[in-house]
Each structure stands twice: as C-alpha cells, then as structure tokens.
Amino acid sequence: xxxxxxxxxxxAGIYALLAMGLNVSWGMTGLVNLGMAGxxxxxxxxxxxxxxxTGAWIxxxxxxxxxxxxxxxxxxxxxxRKLRGDYLAIITLGFSEFVRLVAxxxxxxxxxxxxxxxxxxxxxGELSPAQFNVLFCVIVLVLVAVAYVVCERLRxxxxxxxxxxxxxxxxxxxxxxxxxxxxxxxAFAIGAGIMGVAGAAYGHYTSYIAPDIFRPLITIYIFLAxxxxxxxxxxxxxxxxxxxxxxxxxxRFLWDVVPGLAAVQKAALxxxxxxxxxxxxxRLRPEGLLPEPVPxxxxxxxxx
Amino acid sequence: MxxxxxxxxxxxxxxxxxxxxxxxxxxxxxxxxxxxxxxxxKTTFFNCISGMIPPDGGRVVFDGQDVTGWSPDRITRxxxxxxxQIARGFPRxxxxxxxxxxxxxxxxxxxxxxLFGRRAAKRREDELVExxxxxxxxxxxxxxxxxxxxxxxxxxxxxxxxxxxxxAEPRLVxxxxxxxxxxxxxxxxIVEIIRGLRDRGLTFLVVEHDMEAVSRLCDPVVVFAEGRRxxxxxxxxxxxxxxxxxxxxxxxxxxx
Numbered sequence: 001x002x003x004x005x006x007x008x009x010x011x012a013g014i015y016a017l018l019a020m021g022l023n024v025s026w027g028m029t030g031l032v033n034l035g036m037a038g039x040x041x042x043x044x045x046x047x048x049x050x051x052x053x054t055g056a057w058i059x060x061x062x063x064x065x066x067x068x069x070x071x072x073x074x075x076x077x078x079x080x081r082k083l084r085g086d087y088l089a090i091i092t093l094g095f096s097e098f099v100r101l102v103a104x105x106x107x108x109x110x111x112x113x114x115x116x117x118x119x120x121x122x123x124x125g126e127l128s129p130a131q132f133n134v135l136f137c138v139i140v141l142v143l144v145a146v147a148y149v150v151c152e153r154l155r156x157x158x159x160x161x162x163x164x165x166x167x168x169x170x171x172x173x174x175x176x177x178x179x180x181x182x183x184x185x186x187a188f189a190i191g192a193g194i195m196g197v198a199g200a201a202y203g204h205y206t207s208y209i210a211p212d213i214f215r216p217l218i219t220i221y222i223f224l225a226x227x228x229x230x231x232x233x234x235x236x237x238x239x240x241x242x243x244x245x246x247x248x249x250x251x252r253f254l255w256d257v258v259p260g261l262a263a264v265q266k267a268a269l270x271x272x273x274x275x276x277x278x279x280x281x282x283r284l285r286p287e288g289l290l291p292e293p294v295p296x297x298x299x300x301x302x303x304x
Numbered sequence: 305m306x307x308x309x310x311x312x313x314x315x316x317x318x319x320x321x322x323x324x325x326x327x328x329x330x331x332x333x334x335x336x337x338x339x340x341x342x343x344x345x346k347t348t349f350f351n352c353i354s355g356m357i358p359p360d361g362g363r364v365v366f367d368g369q370d371v372t373g374w375s376p377d378r379i380t381r382x383x384x385x386x387x388x389q390i391a392r393g394f395p396r397x398x399x400x401x402x403x404x405x406x407x408x409x410x411x412x413x414x415x416x417x418x419l420f421g422r423r424a425a426k427r428r429e430d431e432l433v434e435x436x437x438x439x440x441x442x443x444x445x446x447x448x449x450x451x452x453x454x455x456x457x458x459x460x461x462x463x464x465x466x467x468x469x470x471x472a473e474p475r476l477v478x479x480x481x482x483x484x485x486x487x488x489x490x491x492x493x494i495v496e497i498i499r500g501l502r503d504r505g506l507t508f509l510v511v512e513h514d515m516e517a518v519s520r521l522c523d524p525v526v527v528f529a530e531g532r533r534x535x536x537x538x539x540x541x542x543x544x545x546x547x548x549x550x551x552x553x554x555x556x557x558x559x560x
Contacts, residue, residue: 150419153419159412159418161397165394168396172393174355174375175385176380176468177377177406178413179377294450297398
C-alpha cells in the first residue's frame with residue numbers, strides 16, 4: 001500500500017509538471033495546447049532512445065527531452081503563429097496524434113507499437129524496488145519544485161505581464177510595443193519543454209513506453225487539472241494535478257463500498273464521478289480552487 | 305517638416321475601397337482633428353498608419369522615417385502610439401499593470417532576465433511604477449490602480465486608454481474617439497487633459513464625432529469623405545464648407 005501511494009504521488013508529480021507546462025502556454029499566454037500528449041511523448045522517447053541506445057547519463061536524457069520538446073513547440077508555434085483559438089487547438093491536437101503515429105510506425109527508431117522497454121532508472125539495479133520507488137518520487141518532487149520556481153519567476157515578472165497581456169488581447173499587446181509573435185513562440189516552447197521533462201520522468205520511472213500511452217486523454221486530464229486548480233496560477237496547477245490524480249485513483253476504492261455494480265459499470269461510474277466533481281468545482285469556484293493572483297502595488301495610504 | 309506625413313494611402317476590403325489615396329499631415333505640437341461621416345475611412349486610416357493592417361499603397365513617414373508596413377509594436381516603440389475607440393485591452397490585468405505594460409525598455413520583459421536578472425528588472429520597474437502613479441494621479445485613476453481593468457467605469461476606461469498611451473513615452477498619440485460615450489462633464493475634462501498635454505509638447509491626431517469637443521480641441525481639422533481628404537482648415541472653416549455639410553447630410557436631389 002505504501003508503494004502504491006508513493007507511486008501515485010510520483011505520477012501526480014508528473015501530472016503537476018504537465019499542468020505547469022500547460023499553464024505557461026495556455027494559462028498565462030492563452031495558447032490552447034491540445035498537443036500536450038505529443039510533447040509528453042517526444043520527451044519520453046527522446047530520453048529513452050538516448051539512454052537505451054547510447055547508455056548516456058540519465059540527466060542528459062532529461063536535458064535532451066526538454067530541448068527536443070521545446071524545439072518542436074517552437075516549430076509548431078512558428079508554423080501556426082497566425083492561428084488562434086479553435087484553429088490552434090485543432091492543429092495542436094493533430095500534432096499530438098502525428099507524434100503518436102510516428103512513434104507507432106517508425107520502428108527503426110521507436111520499435112513501433114512494441115514500445116521501448118528497459119529504460120534505465122537512476123540506481124535501479126542497486127536499490128530495492130521499494131527504495132527506487134521512493135527515490136524517484138523524491139526526484140519528481142524536486143523537478144516539480146524547480147519547475148514551480150521557474151514558472152513563478154516568469155509569471156511574477158514583467159515577462160509574465162506581457163504573456164498575460166497577449167492572452168487578453170494580442171492586438172493591443174502589439175500596440176503596447178510588444179513583439180507578440182516572439183512571446184507566443186517562447187511561451188509555447190517553454191511550456192512544451194516542461195512537458196518534455198515530464199515525459200522523460202515518466203519513461204525513466206516506468207522503464208517502458210509505447211505509443212498507446214500517449215493518447216489524447218491525458219491532455220484532457222491535464223486541462224481539467226489546471227482548470228480546477230486555477231488557470232494562470234502555478235500553485236493551482238500543482239494542486240489541480242494532485243486533485244485529479246486523487247479523484248482518478250480514489251474512485252477505485254470508492255466502489256468497494258458500493259454494492260451491486262458490475263466491473264464495467266464501476267469503470268463507467270468513475271468517469272461520471274470525475275465529471276460531476278469537476279462541475280461542482282467549476283460551479284463553486286469558476287476561477288478554480290486558487291484563482292490567478294492579482295498583483296497589488298498600492299499601500300493603504302495612497303488609496304485613501 | 306510635419307511630424308507625421310501620410311500620403312496616397314489606399315486600402316480595399318474585397319473590392320470596397322475604404323481608403324482611396326488618403327493623406328494627412330500632422331504638424332508637431334498640434335492637436336489635429338480627423339472628422340468625416342461614417343464610412344469615410346477614418347478608422348481604417350488609423351489602422352493603416354498604426355501598423356494594424358498593411359495599406360495596399362501609399363507612404364507613412366513618421367519623424368523623418370518611412371514606417372510604412374511596420375508592425376504595430378515597432379511603430380509604438382518608434383514613438384507613435386494609438387488608442388482604441390471602445391476601451392479595449394486587458395480586462396484581467398489591473399489598471400496599474402495596464403499602465404506598466406506600456407512602459408518601454410523594461411529588461412524584465414525578456415525571459416532570461418525575468419529568471420536571472422531580477423535586479424535590473426526591479427530597478428526599471430520602480431521607475432515605471434513611479435511614472436504610472438504620476439500619470440494615474442493626473443488622470444484621477446489613483447483610487448482604482450489595483451482594480452482589474454474590467455471593474456472600472458466606462459469613463460475611467462477612457463482615461464486609462466490615454467494613460468496607457470502616455471506610458472509609452474510617445475511623440476505622437478493617435479486618439480480614436482476619446483470622448484465617445486462619456487458624459488459631457490468628463491468629455492470636457494478629457495478635452496482639457498489633452499490640451500494640457502499638447503501645451504507640454506505632445507502631438508495628437510484625433511478621430512472624433514463629438515463636434516463640441518472637436519471645436520474646442522482641434523486645429524487644424526481634416527475632413528475625410530469616401531476614403532479621401534475632402535478639405536482641411538480650422539474648425540470654423542470646415543464647418544462652413546458646403547462640401548463638408550454635403551458629405552455628412554447628403555446632396556439635395558432637387559438642388560440646381
């Protein structure tokens with residue numbers, strides 16, 4: 001049971017990384033990124049291929065994951081920079097399916113639908129599985145902390161102010177003197193890079209990746225996490241990720257106490273419960289559990 | 305040489321000629337008015353010279369430099385900034401953030417400086433905050449600085465439009481209907497604010513339908529009709545011009 005809890009915290013941490021990445025591109029800059037599963041996959045594959053094929057040091061795999069995903073994000077944003085809203089959403093969704101299909105078919109590189117197994121984990125051989133579990137959980141939590149500090153610094157700076165301005169109205173942001181396309185490109189790339197790191201973490205933790213893991217459903221879960229946690233709020237992204245993970249996993253146990261349901265019904269009911277809980281959150285807290293903070297500059301005297 | 309010279313500006317939308325060789329010259333230190341009936345092309349003209357839509361033809365020379373077809377952010381950084389007719393912008397940013405955003409030369413707007421060069425960003429931020437407070441005081445926005453822009457009144461939004469433009473340290477401000485939709489008292493105050501800024505050396509090009517405001521504020525007044533400059537002169541001159549009256553009212557069918 002402890003092992004299970006540690007594993008859940010690790011996965012929640014990976015979700016939190018994804019949610020923070022999404023918060024940079026969508027939450028702060030307003031760029032709908034339905035291609036998250038694609039960037040997640042790119043990071044996982046980049047790190048797995050490098051470390052399995054060449055035996056490279058695992059941190060290098062993480063670095064490559066971030067770079068590959070960020071470059072892919074920059075390229076995608078560069079191509080689509082004149083699109084916005086729904087159109088960008090469709091293109092990014094297409095991108096994630098494109099990545100998945102390439103992973104499934106370019107067997108020479110990715111071993112196709114067999115997936116890549118035996119991805120190394122740090123000290124996996126030397127430690128007992130339980131110890132490895134704890135170690136990796138700590139590593140992921142450290143990554144979450146680092147990503148949080150980076151994202152918070154970006155948000156709480158003139159840079160973040162420009163991103164939020166682009167989100168609200170990119171035409172007026174341009175009139176304000178900001179090179180809007182460059183900001184969109186950077187924000188999308190930074191967000192994608194963080195998602196790539198999450199992918200690398202996933203691969204090195206589970207030691208196995210395959211195209212089927214990177215279906216668009218994960219993207220939807222992360223959108224739910226960020227929306228419930230608070231769009232534009234990095235702490236909200238982390239809280240939302242843990243909340244969604246708790247709901248996803250918690251509902252497994254709920255059914256032990258509900259009698260008279262077949263297994264299929266339980267599975268379906270679980271999705272319903274997730275939906276209902278999110279509706280409740282959005283009904284009660286439309287801006288999420290932790291709304292975007294509003295920076296205040298005035299002390300009491302000047303307002304009086 | 306005038307601060308802004310736009311000549312032969314043409315722009316069509318699917319065959320409809322919105323601008324057909326429009327020209328305007330704005331002398332430094334003036335508040336130049338731009339009037340004309342609906343559909344005369346005033347807003348399209350603003351959009352063309354501020355870089356929001358590229359003109360099909362013509363030339364825009366600002367402060368001795370050809371800025372035709374530049375992107376809006378470059379034009380703003382060069383010293384020509386526009387406002388919007390319906391107070392448009394960043395509803396979820398505070399009034400203060402709206403002002404700070406327009407402040408130029410903030411190194412903290414680069415991602416790496418935001419991460420690692422926070423001291424330089426902070427220093428510039430402090431300067432910008434001071435200036436924003438000064439501008440807010442002048443526009444009587446001090447009380448609402450920490451409110452989100454969506455929460456302030458319509459009149460305050462109009463004032464914020466002007467305040468944001470001032471934060472950009474411009475030489476020329478393009479005002480799109482600065483007194484439209486505000487009560488007469490506030491309209492009068494906005495007129496006084498603009499005059500005060502002109503007296504301190506700022507130049508304005510103003511699109512406005514409120515003739516009371518135009519008469520008190522603008523000299524010279526340029527009249528547009530059908531995508532072209534119809535005439536130009538003092539407000540009294542253009543108001544007395546029968547061609548101007550015709551362009552607003554239409555021609556009498558039975559006129560001889």
